[in-house]
Amino acid sequence: MNRYITIILIGLSILIFSFDSSQTRLSEDEKYIQKADSVLALMTLGEKIGQLNLPAGGDITTGQATSTDLGQNIKDGKTGGLFNLKGVEKIREAQRIAVEESRLGIPLIFGMDVIHGYETLFPIPLGVSATWDMDLIEKTARMAAKEASADGINWTFSPMTDISRDPRWGRVSEGNGEDPYLGAKIAEAMVKGYQGDDLSDIHTILACVKHFALYGAPEAGRDYHTVDMSRNRMYNEYFPPYKAAVEAGVGTVMTAFNDVDGLPASGNRWLMTEMLRNQWGFDGFVVTDYTAINEMIDHGLGDLQNVSALALKAGVDMDMVGEGFLTTLEKSLGEGKITEEQIDSACRRILVAKFKLGLFEDPYRYCDTERATTEIFTADNRRFAREVAAQSFVLLKNENQVLPLQKNGTIALIGPLADNRENMAGTWSVAGRFDESVSLKDGIENALGDQAKILHARGANIVNDADLEARVSIFGKPTLRDERSAEEMIQEAVEIASQADVIVAALGEAAEMSGEASSLSDIEFPESQRDLLKALKETGKPIVLVLFTGRPRAMTWENENLDAILNVWFAGSEAGDAIADVLFGDVNPSGKLTMTFPQNTGQIPIYYNHKNTGRPLAEGAWFEKFRSNYLDVPNEPLYPFGYGLSYTTFNYGGIKVSNEQIKGDQKLTASIELSNTGKFDGAEVVQLYIRDVVASITRPMRELKGFQKVNLKAGETKTISFEIFIEDLKFYNYDIDYLWEPGEFEIMIGGNASEVKVTSITWN
Template sequence: MKRILQFLLIPVSLTLLLAWNWNPSKGNMTLDQLYTYKADSIIALMTLDEKIGQLNLPASGDFTTGLASSSNIAEKIKAGSVGGLFNIKTAEKIRVVQKIAMEESRLKIPMIFGMDVIHGYETLFPIPIGISSIWDMELVEKSARIAAIEASADGINWTFSPMTDISRDPRWGRVSEGSGEDPYLGAQIAKAMVKGYQGDDLSLNNTIMACVKHFALYGAPEGGRDYNTVDMSRIRMYNEYFLPYQAAVDAGVGSVMTSFNEVEGIPASANRWLMTDVLRNQWGFDGFVVTDYTAINEMIDHGIGDLQKVSELSLKAGVDMDMVGEGFLITLKKSLEEGKITEKQIDDACRRILIAKYKLGLFDDPYRYADPERAKKEVFTAQNRKVAREIAAQSFVLLKNNNILPIQKKGTIALIGPLADNKENMAGTWSVAGRFEEAISLTEGLKKAVGGKANIIYAKGANVVADSLLESRVSIFGKPTYRDNRPAEVLIQEALDAAKDADVIVAALGESAEMTGEASSMSNIELPENQRDLLKALLKTGKPVVMVLFTGRPLALTWEEENVPTILNVWFAGSEAGDAIADVLFGDVNPSGKLSATFPQNVGQVPIYYNHKNTGRPLPEGQWFQKFRSNYLDVSNDPLYPFGFGLSYTNFKYGELKLSGNSLKGNQTLKASITLTNSGKYDGKEVVQLYIRDLVGSVTRPVKELKGFRKVLLKAGETKTISFDITPEDLKFYNSDLDFVWEPGEFEIMIGGNSRDVKVSKVDWKE
């Protein structure tokens, strides 16, 4: 208090200089304690309005993701009513805005600048569900590292990524923005992404603060409809959904974003159990919490109060920053006057935001991230694009191959389909900073790859969808679909003419970029009917057909699996999509991607996921149907493509699973080993996957759970032994008391190339 009183006796500018840079002699004070001390020194100088202003995060106006907008931002910055801005792009613009805060506001507190850097900045990598199909954490981290370097060079110091929402429902559009259905895989990716963005030192000007989202359970809405109600037990939350969020917190993520949905009847942004009890008290999160876009205001429609009430509830729950809605800015002062909140609650939120700015080094140099010269050298570079091409090729999943791929660079190749010559859609959803016009289309990629050795003939063949109104709804954010209004029969005949003399047909089909993403839920997840009509016509030619599938979600491809000889799923691969796809089609890269989400036979099976539980009447293994068992009358329980599935141009043979012992006790380590042989003629990478089943528990347990994986490169004919060390930590789960425990008993250990095709052995593990 004495130190604060001393500050108040000298001019504000000098006081701030001391508060920002003064290092108190407090013994062995940690850096976090030092930042807290400095933040409190500034808070002591702030008016109530200025404190509340730090909690306000308006959109810049350059990009918006919702219906609300904020006006007069410059005047609010001068008044100290803005803590940061998001989705403003370029170092030059950010310097101008930061200058207003540093030269025209009373306290000259720097602003934080965020952006949706989801799967790359200007150099775009595959969409997140594609990144998750790589199963290589070094490459996942590398993609985030490059994104951070580019974004930070252009003024951005905060990203709203990674999205760690587990989803088992491909109808939900934002499944494209996550890492699939499995909590273990999702946790590994969350850790890698946070490390890639934040590095080891957030104060370095080539790192940015990550924001894990959406806390919590956003990926489990009823009916797969975005923003919809989520309802589940706490034991399911802890065992099946929370792990990736917690992994990001354990990795040191700097911020957390609330979700739009309700949890246990309370919207997440007002849910104190989530934001304080779980996030801060149980997991030890010490960063700041920001809402999603207008999430506080939207709680009015949820039905829990007017703007003042929902803003009060949000602050008391533990939310620190209000994105766009300005409920905090408008109502908190009145709520304080009425005794509904305390000034300490405002101070706590303000402190956490100021500490984040200290960690980012903004008090040392407010312009450290906005260097136009650095941006010219480090953004969208040839080297970054080269890495993006390599990573994209690793994300593709070969779903089927009747010895057509790889194709040769000779003869005539017919390239047919609405996504064959559309560079803008290669970016996929959530690519707000990307250079769509400079992406590589599949047509361009194939032509460059053959270098004149083969003849490439292109025809569109079909629109993305037959319904022009539907197509208009999925042609936004600068990614046109170039609709052709000629009759469908004319487009198909044009495609058949192009394919007449072809040696092979490459059919580029699937979804457009914005058919997945936010507010892009679909009730029908099959290939659009008009595209299937085109595909049927191409198959009738009798020529070999390769279906190159563009998608942001698992699709129901039963007809295609039964009728199309070869299917390569390429997701949306980013800036270098066309070149990367060509690399795989021609065999310069052997595909090694594995699915991170189950593909259903039809939408009626949804939700479908590998780590389900048994019922009391499970269908016997290998059977299609049995009366009075848990099954359907019209379709088997099996997925079309299981979690972890993906083929290669070579063949991998798994030997017998060997355990270091069949009976263990206490904290002993079990070694599970298997030999893997590349029995084909191509060098290739295989993802060896470890699953465990707890056969008897105090609560019911899944039929299997992923507990480890290795991505292994084997040369043709090579054999390697792959081993996993298993300890009781790998056996733990949350019981009915929500204690994280392991229980002695019998366990199945499984190793294989996907969740379905595994070798199995048992171990009895005693206390």
Template sequence: MKQFKFNVLFLSFFLFLFFACNVKEKSVNTKNPFKHKVDSLLSLMTIEEKLGQLNLPSSGDITTGSSKSSNVAKNIEEGKVGGLFNIKSAEKIREVQRIAVEKSRLKIPLIFAMDVIHGYQTTFPIPLGLSSSWDLDLIEKTARVAAQEASADGISWTFSPMVDISRDPRWGRVSEGSGEDAFLGSRIAEAMVRGYQGDDLSKNNTLLACVKHFALYGAPEAGRDYNTVDMSRVRMYNEYLPPYKAAVDAGVGTVMAAFNEIDGIPATGNKWLLTELLREKWGFNGFVVTDYTGIEEMIYHGVGNMQEVSAQALKAGSEMDMVSGGFLNTLKKSLDENKISMSEIDNAVAKILTAKYQLGLFEDPYRYCDLDRAKNEVYTTENRNFARKASAESMVLLKNDNNVLPLKKSGTIALIGPLANNAVNMAGTWSVATVQKNSIPLLEGLQKVAGKNVKILHAKGSNVEYDLDLEKRITMFGKTIPRDQRTDAQLLNEAVKIANKSDVIVAALGESAERSGESSSITNLQIPQVQKDLLTALLKTGKPVVLVLFTGRPLAIVEEDKNVPAILNAWFPGSEAGLAIADVLFGDVNPSGKLTATFPMNVGQVPIFYNHKNTGRPIGNKQGKFEKFKSNYLDVRNEPLYPFGYGLSYTNFTYNNLKLNSKDLSANSEIKVSVEVTNTGNFDGKEVVQMYIRDIVGSVTRPVKELKGFKKVFLAKGETKTVTFKISQEDLKFYNYDLEFVAEPGEFDVFIGTDSTTELKTTFTYLN
């Protein structure tokens, strides 16, 4: 009898291996070519092994919450782990994978994940900065480079792109997204998915992408991370959901559920969100992973105990449990009590196994563990040069009075500020694979780019904050800015003495890297006061001052805009930060970035965004002036400091001859709209030409204008180019009161210009 059981087990295992190694891998979101193999494997699995596939613990190297996983190796050996995250290096991952495929009963490989958000070791600007390039090809290539490097180091799954729309800069994670606009955010979501996944996931240089955080995570009340989100379905469908859907349509392999609730039900356990909308309406057929302890946190939302919330999450459509352990430890009990079904468990397990087949892990569990690739493909000179280019393309010139910039490559420059010579803050938040000390600070970059005829003087000038406790909170994860033990007055006096010896002052000020990012919400959007005091003292010297602003969010810099001649918003530029900033400061690169998030006058204007609705009492044409009984403030104008789409250049661009080839649009036709753009300045440069449309009358109220097209064009000085866009019925569609996606007949304004405030417009009629 024992021999018979052994033979049956041996035959079953042989059949599993046969099926596991003889199917060609396919890309994501197609009909599942692995169904037969997955079903065969499921038939061999115990309930414990099935639940193990739904379990995603952290390796413990990096944690973002309160829980830590333990006994990971033992659980892998027992088939109780489906994947791991926060472990890196091909060598380490090979060793862990060996436990799974040599010591576990069914030898199912693990999937290894990491938050590869804006590059791997070669680090690009934070996503908000990258979006400011408005260059989809460049953005896609940053994801491609990240996939190349991360996959060479053992990673096969990234928790990116983050596509949450946010109009509230108090929320720290605005730094991780692409700003406030659904149209631009959708195009960037598509580009990132293409960059990570390529056209064939079975290749060993691709990553399984994960769009997050589904859904609405970027709109928390009071801008406080993890807080409640509540909005109408019309706003949800028109303004917040499009980038997630764009990622799904682009074939994203996985989706991460958000921390927040939707209509009173946490996203992790929201069946309408994860099943009815995501799967049934949008056709998503990858798997859903929770965010870090997302299932456990449903308890604190107040919807049940661990067993109850785990069952709810599974039935809602969450397939993989990150860190909580709720699936692993409670679903068998729920199954025994008929609170869930085996088919629900099997459905979840099948999706995860399918992803592993798609990645080619059954064919070769070590396909991402080639040590030669890790040596030759990570942090290469080619990748670093591209990162330098991407960083420069992302910077936004906010002000440049009297052509202070570009700087001359002669004379004396005083570089002053707590961020002037700090490598570890250059990559910004969520740069977990970056070797922070290798990043190039601004001082080094200036020294390398300036040439022999420039003398550079340097002083710290101030600490990053007056408040030591606050400073500790905003310089976490090894991104310390060593606190100078001299008094504030001594630091300031040294800076002023150096400034007085210079021809021009470059002030490197703003946020430290972890002042924005996850769990980094703030109520004060100004530059820290100690740095404002430093800047005031520098301005009093009478020397021209250039503010290089480091930030992960829109800041309220009204005083700086009023008093500082030139302001370059560098964001957090990545591992090649200093070189890229120097390229722009000296004019080797003409800045061409445009804001993708509105900069407010003050925190009281928040949330603030360009594509708002009109009220019944709009302020009309008297912009900037107070009108009683209109929708405005008593103490500040309604307009922002810098609008969406805004960004200057060292040259000037003019727009003329806006034309339509027809004044009428039908359902089966398209209109071509063109404009002449001329470089009227003294430098060659790039301009982001932006097209906005306004639906003048709708069945529900419509925004004052919406971005519907953009092109980044290069013009030599004196050159004129005709830029053309096409408008079709699809560009006019929106979700109406009944959540039908429709284009309604009527008149439409079309605007083309340099930012969202452009008034250059013409009109056409849509005839249904």
């Protein structure tokens, strides 16, 4: 059939459908399905399979796409979308081939790893989660969507909602920490931010919740490794954020690399169909992670044809990069291993997404070069990124109120991360302008002008091992390794420090020491940097550690010996200015940890909402024989979940409840007085925890069930109230029934998981 006639037929079928008055009774989703079916009816088997193929788009360049293999595949209808192709001109060219040179003219979808901002970068997700501010988090996703869509992108592979309790796993930097309740709230906010209320709005993009499922719990913290857990733990502790994203209307879901119950996620029908679609009602499309179908071969499930058929039957719709669908499904269909209805179902879901994005109406709707020049990396966007970054920082220690610093005297700025713009972005920042990020040195100089003297020395390399440091820099964010000996660098730093009033030590990880394929067996502070700190300690000058990290670190020595520790994660484009805002008191830190910091690596996994044992250690005790404890270290973490200091102080009163005896569907109100007892205005994250004291199965010692970020002026007192319903008491029991059980409950309110006020109620 002539290509132009075919395209006209598609247009006419959609138009006829649109004017059919009988369709007014259909829901919006049903209308999109029927529109997709009108296209599906015109497609060949090869074109249907082509829609299930998602290659990387790196070899498309303006004016040259038609001469590449990728360009030919687009022309032949063998491509449903592209990902990580940057630049509106390149995207427009690829789209032009799809809609003007392929037989049916079906538009492509364009995805990118827009993880914590597009060109304007926010802190890494673990850092943004530390704001505990859902409105702010939603706005970061909305701004990322606005920038990405202005440059041709209409699909992001975010949010990552994998719960993790093991900081050896590098991808904790890309998630929201250890708690399912907080993770669910953040997932919902991110989906709303990316997708808005209408996907056809050109300022929104399609979200993709990942990695389904359980990717954050690999054995030994080693990326891509085996995951093995009970159904009870899955449902109660790991599934809630994924489910929250689905309930928020997320358009796509990405499969995980790991196996679940012995089946890799990409071939696991229980996960992709029974759970995701049948139980949760997900109606979008499922895409694999990068070559995840092919990797099932190494998992031991057969050759490419076999694992591709397995994935399709499981409920996977789009194959990222691997081309197993593209090259084997037609053969599998002929051999009866799959059905054409399974291919049609996958193709239909992808077409529906394209209709929702408005791509059939206008394939070039995201290719406005004017938007690309006026809406990306703007001054307003950068100001907002600076605000978010400052709110994400967590003050871990502040002995004798060393912070905030005075804007006078002499400051020694020391460390390998003090003057390194490229590493401010952190991991998964593929579209960022690294060379335009603000370094800490830049930020301090901007804040001080000529009011104070700044002395600078490197002091140490990130790590002593040059080979390890080379592996860290693999994604092109140089650590700027110094070839001098460690002794020379330390001597220079000590000489600089001896001339200063205070030392600001910019230390921690390089950007890619956390992230994908960046697992560590030991999360102790790097030896090279600890040696530097020990030498600086000998000067007797106060030391402020500005900690750059994408994961919890074991820092017992640093906590015991340094005067102040400010955790700044990797703060994005405006890192340096935001850090200076907090160091000098223009912003009072209010961030709270969303992941527990252990005292040493051996405590891992460590998390606040653990269960009790039959031989619990007495509260406040360090060691007792035949109790659940260690010989060499207390059970307690270095910094607990929810922890974070302020330049002011907060006092919690006692908990008041509306009733100590609650029945059925009644509402319980728990209140507490919060006072700012210090000299600074500040914000406190007030956290509500509940413990189900007696239940049919073992239950956590406490579970986060609410939080409020409260602003208080110095000397001000507010009453903070939480409303608690039966829904807050529900859990999945032994038989995976979702219910609540009457009995005694402890209500806890405080500033972190370890410091709470407690009262008890009975709910029958």
